[in-house]
Amino acid sequence: MRKITFHITASNQCVLAFFLLLSLGNLAGCTANTDATVTTNAASDSQSQLSSLAIDNVWSGHRIKPYLLTRGKNQFVAYFDSNRQMTVAHRLLGKPWRYYKVDSWLGWDSHNYVTMELDSAGHLHVMGNMHGDAIEYFRTTVPMQVRSLKRVASMVNLSQEQRMTYPVFLLNKDNQLILKYRDGGSGNGNEIYNIYDSQAQKWSRLHGNTFLDGEGKMSGYFEGPIKGPDGHFHLIWVWRNTPNAATNHSLSYAKSPDLIHWSDSQGKPLALPITLKATEVVDPVPPFAGMINGNVKLGFDRDRRPIISYHKYDASGNTQMYVARQEGKHWKSVQISDWQDFRWDFSGPGSLGKFPIKPQSPTLRNDGNIGVIVRKHEQVMQFVLDPDTLAPIRVEDVNIYPPEIESLTEKANALLIDKALKPLEHNVFIGAGDTSSTDSKFYLSWHSQSGNRDRAHDSISLPSVLLLHEVSY
Numbered sequence: 001m002r003k004i005t006f007h008i009t010a011s012n013q014c015v016l017a018f019f020l021l022l023s024l025g026n027l028a029g030c031t032a033n034t035d036a037t038v039t040t041n042a043a044s045d046s047q048s049q050l051s052s053l054a055i056d057n058v059w060s061g062h063r064i065k066p067y068l069l070t071r072g073k074n075q076f077v078a079y080f081d082s083n084r085q086m087t088v089a090h091r092l093l094g095k096p097w098r099y100y101k102v103d104s105w106l107g108w109d110s111h112n113y114v115t116m117e118l119d120s121a122g123h124l125h126v127m128g129n130m131h132g133d134a135i136e137y138f139r140t141t142v143p144m145q146v147r148s149l150k151r152v153a154s155m156v157n158l159s160q161e162q163r164m165t166y167p168v169f170l171l172n173k174d175n176q177l178i179l180k181y182r183d184g185g186s187g188n189g190n191e192i193y194n195i196y197d198s199q200a201q202k203w204s205r206l207h208g209n210t211f212l213d214g215e216g217k218m219s220g221y222f223e224g225p226i227k228g229p230d231g232h233f234h235l236i237w238v239w240r241n242t243p244n245a246a247t248n249h250s251l252s253y254a255k256s257p258d259l260i261h262w263s264d265s266q267g268k269p270l271a272l273p274i275t276l277k278a279t280e281v282v283d284p285v286p287p288f289a290g291m292i293n294g295n296v297k298l299g300f301d302r303d304r305r306p307i308i309s310y311h312k313y314d315a316s317g318n319t320q321m322y323v324a325r326q327e328g329k330h331w332k333s334v335q336i337s338d339w340q341d342f343r344w345d346f347s348g349p350g351s352l353g354k355f356p357i358k359p360q361s362p363t364l365r366n367d368g369n370i371g372v373i374v375r376k377h378e379q380v381m382q383f384v385l386d387p388d389t390l391a392p393i394r395v396e397d398v399n400i401y402p403p404e405i406e407s408l409t410e411k412a413n414a415l416l417i418d419k420a421l422k423p424l425e426h427n428v429f430i431g432a433g434d435t436s437s438t439d440s441k442f443y444l445s446w447h448s449q450s451g452n453r454d455r456a457h458d459s460i461s462l463p464s465v466l467l468l469h470e471v472s473y
Helices: 013-023 404-412 414-419
Strands: 002-007 035-040 049-060 067-071 073-078 084-092 099-106 114-118 124-128 131-133 137-140 150-151 164-171 177-183 189-198 202-205 219-227 235-239 246-255 280-283 297-300 306-313 318-326 328-333 357-361 369-376 379-385 392-397 424-430 432-434 438-446 463-471
Touching: 002 357, 049 073, 049 084, 049 404, 067 099, 067 114, 067 438, 073 114, 073 124, 073 463, 084 124, 099 150, 114 164, 124 164, 124 177, 164 219, 189 219, 202 306, 219 297, 235 306, 246 306, 246 392, 280 306, 280 328, 306 357, 306 369, 318 357, 318 369, 404 414, 404 424, 404 438, 404 463
Parallel strands: 002 049, 067 432
Antiparallel strands: 002 035, 049 463, 067 073, 073 084, 084 099, 114 124, 124 137, 131 164, 137 150, 164 177, 177 189, 189 202, 219 235, 235 246, 246 280, 297 306, 306 318, 318 328, 357 369, 369 379, 379 392, 424 438, 438 463
16 A cells, blocks of 8 residues: 555645535545545556645647656646646745746647756746747746746847747756757747846857758757766757658767767767758658657766667668667668557647657667657556667666556546536646755646647637645655
8 A cells, every 4th residue: 555645735726626526525634735645556656655646627629738847856847727828936945836837838839848947046937838939938036936927028139039939958067058949930949049148148159150050951850868877968969850750760869978069979070050861860851751849868878878769760661669779880670569550640730639659768678678668549658778778678668657646636637527518638748957965756737638730629618726745766
C-alpha cells in the first residue's frame, strides 16, 4: 500500500475547484486548508511519496501546454486560465501560491504554449501565446515578484519580432539568460538567438543576426540545445519544407561549447547562419518518409556520446523506431522496433491530434544498457539496447509517470469528464529547473480536448482542474 496525500488549497484561484470536488464527494469531509488521505494498491516505488495540489481551473477547450519551473525553493507555474488568460503564479515550496494575470489571451492554436525562466538577478521572464505572432513578452520589475510582471514591447528589433514562434529560454555556462525563437513561418523561417544582460536589463543578438537560415525554402525544428555530460551544448533538428508536416526531412546535428561557436560532431567549425548545405546530416530521411518534428529526441551514452531516437518508415512502409549514434567519422543508425502493419501516415498543416507514437530521449540505465521509452497508442514500452551495438535486448512495459497521477486527475475532473461532449486527453507535463534542493520530481496534470489543427471545436468543455504533483524520495 502506498499513501498519497491530496492537498486542496482554498486560495481565491482554486475555490471553485475545491467546491466541485466536495460536491462530487471525491474528498467528502475535507475542509479548506486541511488534507485528505487516499490509499492505492498501485505497484509503485515504495520509497517514494506522492503529494498533489490543486492550482487553478484552466482552459480545456483544446490541448495547450503550461509550464512549471523550480529554482531552489522558488517555484513558478504559467498557464491559461479558464477564461483563456495567461496566468503566472509563484510560491516558496510548501507555502501558498501568489497569482497574477497578464494581458494576453489564448485563441485556438495549440502551438501557443507559455514558457519562462529566471535571470541571474532573480527577475522572471515570461513569453508565449505566439505562433507566427507579434511578440508577447513580460518581465518582472521586482525580483521574485510575479505581481510586478510588465509587458515589454520589444527585445532587440521589433521588425523581426512580428512573426515569432517556438520561444525557448535557456541558460549558458555563465548562467546568462538566452532566448531562441523562430522568425517567420513554417517552411520559410529563420532561427534567432538573443542574450540578456541582467545588469543593463537589455537584450542583444547572440550571433549577429540569425543562427539558422532556411534560405526561404525550409525551416528547422529543434530539440535543444541540451548541455551534455561532456560540457558541450548539443542540438538536433529536422528540416521542413512546407506547413505540411509530412515534408520533414534530413535529421541534423551540431554542437557548441558556448552557444556562440558551433561545429559538427568531428569538431569542424560551422559558419553561421547554418544552412542545409553546411549541415551535418545524421540520417538523410527524405520528405514524406515518416519522420516528424517533435519526435526526434536526444540523449547520451556511457561514453558521453550523443544518441538520437526518432522514427521513419522502413522498406515495407511501416513506421519503426530508430536510434542513431556518432561512431568514428560517421553516424550509425539502427532500427530497434519490428512493428507489423503499423504506419502513421500523417500530413497537413496545423496542430495534429494525439500522436499515435511518442518517443522519449535515450537514457543510460542503471544496468549499463541504453533505454528508449516509447508510447505507441496507449501502450508504453522501453526498448533496452546493448550499449555497444545498439541492438535491442528486450522490450519492457514501463510507466512514464506515477500511474496514480491519472486517477487523481480524474477525481479532480469528474464533472468535466461526465459533461464532455468530445473525448478528453489526460495530459501530464514534467517540471523544468533545478530540484536538487528538494530531491523531488514535479508534474502538472489536467484534462483537455485534443488539438484540432488550430481551428475551433464545435463544443467547449468545462474548465479542467490543473494539479501539481510532487514525487519525493
